[in-house]
Amino acid sequence: MDGIHDLGGREGFGPINVDEKEEPFHEPWEARVFGIARAISRPDDWNIDWFRHCRELIDPIDYLTRAYFDQWLMTYAAMMVNSSMATVEELASGYSQAPLSGFPPPLPPSAITTAKKAVTSYQREATVKPQFEVGQLVRAISSGHSGHTRLPGYARGRGGIIESYHGFHVLPDVNAMLIPRAEPLYTVAFKHAELWPEEQSDRGFVCLDLWESYLEPR
Amino acid sequence: MTEHHSHKIARIHRDLHNHLPSDPALRVKALESLLIEKELIDPRTVDAWIEVYTEEIGPKRGAQVVARAWTDPAFKRRLLENGTAAIEAFGFEGWATGHLRLVENTPQVHNLIVCTLCSCYPHSILGFPPNWYKTAAYRSRAVRDPKGVLNEFGVDIGDDVEIRVWDSTAELRYMVLPERPAGTAGWTEARLAQIVTRNSMIGTQRHVPITPGALA
Numbered sequence: 001m002d003g004i005h006d007l008g009g010r011e012g013f014g015p016i017n018v019d020e021k022e023e024p025f026h027e028p029w030e031a032r033v034f035g036i037a038r039a040i041s042r043p044d045d046w047n048i049d050w051f052r053h054c055r056e057l058i059d060p061i062d063y064l065t066r067a068y069f070d071q072w073l074m075t076y077a078a079m080m081v082n083s084s085m086a087t088v089e090e091l092a093s094g095y096s097q098a099p100l101s102g103f104p105p106p107l108p109p110s111a112i113t114t115a116k117k118a119v120t121s122y123q124r125e126a127t128v129k130p131q132f133e134v135g136q137l138v139r140a141i142s143s144g145h146s147g148h149t150r151l152p153g154y155a156r157g158r159g160g161i162i163e164s165y166h167g168f169h170v171l172p173d174v175n176a177m178l179i180p181r182a183e184p185l186y187t188v189a190f191k192h193a194e195l196w197p198e199e200q201s202d203r204g205f206v207c208l209d210l211w212e213s214y215l216e217p218r
Numbered sequence: 219m220t221e222h223h224s225h226k227i228a229r230i231h232r233d234l235h236n237h238l239p240s241d242p243a244l245r246v247k248a249l250e251s252l253l254i255e256k257e258l259i260d261p262r263t264v265d266a267w268i269e270v271y272t273e274e275i276g277p278k279r280g281a282q283v284v285a286r287a288w289t290d291p292a293f294k295r296r297l298l299e300n301g302t303a304a305i306e307a308f309g310f311e312g313w314a315t316g317h318l319r320l321v322e323n324t325p326q327v328h329n330l331i332v333c334t335l336c337s338c339y340p341h342s343i344l345g346f347p348p349n350w351y352k353t354a355a356y357r358s359r360a361v362r363d364p365k366g367v368l369n370e371f372g373v374d375i376g377d378d379v380e381i382r383v384w385d386s387t388a389e390l391r392y393m394v395l396p397e398r399p400a401g402t403a404g405w406t407e408a409r410l411a412q413i414v415t416r417n418s419m420i421g422t423q424r425h426v427p428i429t430p431g432a433l434a
Contacts, residue, residue, distance in 0.1 A: 008334030009362045013355040024346040029243040035264030068352040070242040078230045094248030096255040109266040122389040150387045204381040209388035
């Protein structure tokens, strides 16, 4: 979707706070949100792309003004309401109005020993030969769509070169809607000058990881 | 079965905005109480996750990996070939490092990591990203004006150095392998690990500084 989250190249956001104290959480409530997000029992039909899409759908003003972990909180809250795990009233009051059934008991602390080392692979078995080869010139498609996608606006319609190939990976656009489909994934290097001719730089690259359906030959 | 409709989520977000407490700390408190009551979380597990990502998992892990790459050429080769497999030697595998790719700085090349669409980061090896990494200011500008961004971090990149920006748009996660600083010949891996900074592994620092306090 052409949402506020697609920030690459937007201007006017001011300086970066380079003097920020180096610590994992700045406020106790931020740490709680993280811990809750890790510990919560979740329905089988939540996945990383659905989470990302639900975060993208936060009201644009809230997206730009609310802290990162606050956005996590709002996203989990919205997903819970959508999945009938809680109502807005319950989330506002903190009190349950009806018990929830169908979920296993919550993970005990002892589960962390293995959970902290759990690795998720998004690679799937290749089903056909990939269309592009390393070194081939490609162009990112110029159109987007209103659902979840990982082709940033700034790369649309721009020409790049296949830098590397990573096998078939789960396609976020449909995975967010629970359709399990995988496509060839490539790293595509775009010359900085191709993406931002107005910046008048002649060196350097911006590399993006893009699925085959985001690309066309040139 | 959950419905996955964008317009419905947008409407729920508006409802939440209008009805939840305005203070985030209060919103979290209400959420946690509710989740406990609904038996969806064990608060001790929440505590345990916080402890792990405060005490155990953080940029010190990445620093150890970099230090080994600086002292062991065979490990460095394995690391650049397959980051996910290489960090298993340390037991650092975990959240968001299922497809870890290291990108190497050289005298001619400087690498910078960003996620313009959300805030993807190799958590199990670098911990939590700094807030600035998640802000609109960094995400918008890192791809368009990387030199200006680096300048803000006090890094001056000469015209002879090529900047490569890696926008983490898929499930690959990136980490910079910085150059080993001059003047560290003969240092042990453990001593080198003490000087590697978080920002040097994101790419917002170019030269790893030799800290006088690094113990031999």
